[in-house]
Amino acid sequence: MNTVRRSFWHEPRPAGAPSVGRLDRLLVSIYAVATVIEGIVRPEVAWRPLVTVLALAVTPALLWRRDRPLVAALLGWGVAGLLSVLQLAEDTEDLGLYSMMVVLILLFSLVRWGSGREVVVGTAYVTVVGALGMYATSADWGESFGGSVLLLSVVALAAVSRYRADLWQRQQLEIRNQERVALARELHDTVAHHVSAIAVQAQAGGVVAGIQPEKAVEVLAAIESEASRTLAEMRSMVQVLRDDEAAAYAPQKGVADLPTLARTDATPIVAVTVAGSWGELAGPVDAALYRLAQESLTNAVRHARGATHVEIDLRREGDAARLRVTDDGQAEPGPAPEPGFGLTGMAERAQLLGGSLSAGPGPDGGWVVEAVLPVEAPA
Known part of the structure; x- marks a missing residue:
């Protein structure tokens, strides 16, 4: 339950939210034409030129409603709120176009494609603007109740649509798995x-x-x-x-790519030292050294308690390459834990190339992973 709540709260927008398409452009065109026509044929509307221009200002919001639903809702309902303020200031009963009902689409889009944070902020904003509109029109209890039901119906419809889309996405992922x-x-x-x-x-x-x-x-x-x-x-x-990777096989990383693992802008700090000449290194050994360093670093970052520094040191000793990855994390009290699948896989990788790998607490604390591989891969 907590995982779902965190995902809803932090996700920018649900998967599958499409960008601006032909249907959105058609909707914008219809809205713009309808707004202009209504602004012409309704002479009873006060301040018709200004009201028409404000209604047309909502047009960009219709294009942003999927990619930036909160911005779209703030813009569209902000125009509606401005019209309500003008209506209160002028004490008129008819200040607005029917085409402004398009802001309901923006409310739907907010709940359908917005993140949890955006939905909370946006719906609170819409509630305030809606209450201001009902007050400006001097709506009685029945009209206020009907308007509230309409807004809640739009929110409920968007929530159901979002849930069904997420459910379909999970089902597709389950099928693929x-x-x-x-x-x-x-x-x-x-x-x-x-x-x-x-x-x-x-x-x-x-x-x-x-x-x-x-x-x-x-x-x-x-x-x-x-x-x-x-x-x-x-x-x-x-x-x-490999559904998340490119179909074409990318070149494998090797010793030359080890410096890319270094970092100084986060904790733990990672230092990389590569000593010696590595020009004639066998391809499988080259790739294995990088993978062993990368996996050892990942284990240190994830599991080393209180680690502030990780050092990756690669040196050539005759016909062998010695890789040593150390961290300054705090060792758990008691006997050393049994090696997990990750360390077992790393040891097997080294053994297949005629080398060896050891892992355990260091003499000065922390954790040490050391691999020795022959420069020339065995036949």
């Missing part, structure tokens, strides 16, 4: 099948190589073909699973 889970299971089954086939052929190749060396070439070709088919199927499925 179910499809993603199904694809993930299919990916697992596909990879497991092909890897099993590769393992069997590799075992057979070890036997054949000792008896019939010429047959080993055929086995290696079959393994290569099976591996290529596995990679192709994996990439096609992963491309579907």
Whole structure:
């Protein structure tokens, strides 16, 4: 419940709120023409030129009603409030055009597409302007009740429309998540099948190589073909699973991108040191060093209690690359916690490249993640 309330309060506007389109422009054109015609054919309206100009001033609000619903409501209902003030000052009963009823659309748009903060501020403003209008027209109890019911009906209709749109959005997201889970299971089954086939052929190749060396070439070709088919199927499925990313594969980040992780404008401060020459670094190792540093930094920012400084240090030691990520956070009392899935995945990534990874409390406090990877990736 609290999550929903915070989302409603801080969300700029619900997902799916469209920008200005052809229908909005048509609505604006109809309103402008109707306002001009009404200003001409209603001679009983006091101050017709001024009233017509003020009514036309609402036109931009109709274009902003989706993208900036609060601004649109303040503008439209501000014009209505100004007309009520003029009506009180002139003590006249007829100061306004029927086309000004378009401000009800602005109230609907405010509740439909505004954030929680905008809805609260906007509806309070509309309530004040509406009460001022009823007072200016000397409305009796019945007219005041009818006007209030009309405003509440517009608010209720917008709230229902907003709820139905959010419900539809959640249903679509749930359907997509179910499809993603199904694809993930299919990916697992596909990879497991092909890897099993590769393992069997590799075992057979070890036997054949000792008896019939010429047959080993055929086995290696079959393994290569099976591996290529596995990679192709994996990439096609992963491309579907990455619904929030571009379809094209972007270049992987590496050691050259480590300085971008540094920051001095937030807590904890992140310092990055890269020492040595990294020109001939193998591609998989290059990408793994960046990912290990990035994941270690993310863990430090999220979980290190009271951390004010995180240091990422990468150095080359002969044929090995040593990555060390430390923070000055406060260690939890008691024994070191069991490694989570994140650290386990990082350790497996390092082991696949022939390296190692360790993580634990530092001797001087804080948390230390250290990875050692060979510069040349294993075959």
